[in-house]
Amino acid sequence: MRLALLGPPGAGKGTQAARICEAFGLLHLSSGDLLRAEKLKNTAMGKKIRDYIDNGRFVPDELMIGIMRSKLVSLVRQGFVLDGFPRTISQAKALTEMLAALERPLTQVINLAVDPAVLTRRFEGRRVCPVCLSVYHVDLMPPQTDGICDIDGAALVIRPDDMPAVVRTRIETYHQTISPLLAYYREAGLLLDVDASGGVDQVWMAIEARLARQGVKG
Numbered sequence: 001m002r003l004a005l006l007g008p009p010g011a012g013k014g015t016q017a018a019r020i021c022e023a024f025g026l027l028h029l030s031s032g033d034l035l036r037a038e039k040l041k042n043t044a045m046g047k048k049i050r051d052y053i054d055n056g057r058f059v060p061d062e063l064m065i066g067i068m069r070s071k072l073v074s075l076v077r078q079g080f081v082l083d084g085f086p087r088t089i090s091q092a093k094a095l096t097e098m099l100a101a102l103e104r105p106l107t108q109v110i111n112l113a114v115d116p117a118v119l120t121r122r123f124e125g126r127r128v129c130p131v132c133l134s135v136y137h138v139d140l141m142p143p144q145t146d147g148i149c150d151i152d153g154a155a156l157v158i159r160p161d162d163m164p165a166v167v168r169t170r171i172e173t174y175h176q177t178i179s180p181l182l183a184y185y186r187e188a189g190l191l192l193d194v195d196a197s198g199g200v201d202q203v204w205m206a207i208e209a210r211l212a213r214q215g216v217k218g
């Protein structure tokens with residue numbers, strides 16, 4: 001099994017990727033984790049990545065593709081779940097080419113679709129502790145005392161990224177970039193749509209059911 005997981009920020013990609021990997025013995029390749037690891041290295045590439053991330057910009061396609069290629073070449077014999085990559089149509093096409101060259105094409109692409117209203121609520125309810133960086137949610141994971149960190153008693157804050165106007169822009173931008181990607185994989189017959197508006201367990205059961213219908217066993 002060689003999967004890619006698509007879904008907006010807040011869809012729970014990381015959590016679901018971890019579950020899929022555990023159930024099917026796959027390797028979790030998170031573009032975010034890979035970038036963070038590269039960023040810490042004292043190399044020319046590490047410095048380049050640091051510049052992009054620290055300035056709040058997306059890492060350009062060629063750089064991201066280069067990092068993925070080096071990882072995939074060494075790990076492609078194992079099954080994997082890609083999380084956060086591809087993010088653009090040119091990344092998707094590059095991925096198709098590199099996996100074709102390795103004779104290990106993607107087997108499925110899972111699209112975690114979330115109702116925009118649900119997504120907005122997930123972000124807007126998020127609270128972060130400025131001291132220990134613990135993340136809470138007013139509905140889904142409330143602290144014991146409203147607005148106070150369970151661990152150190154600090155007052156919780158809303159990250160600038162989670163402010164309503166910013167959230168709306170992020171969700172719109174996501175849908176604009178993702179629609180050609182969905183069309184690309186739908187046309188290739190690889191796309192499995194999963195409703196990810198529910199809780200973690202519910203979404204996981206939906207993914208499992210979709211994969212089972214494809215004849216994939218855990």
Ligand SMILES: [Zn+2]
Pocket residue numbers: 129130131132133134149150151152153154
């Ligand atoms: Zn704290």
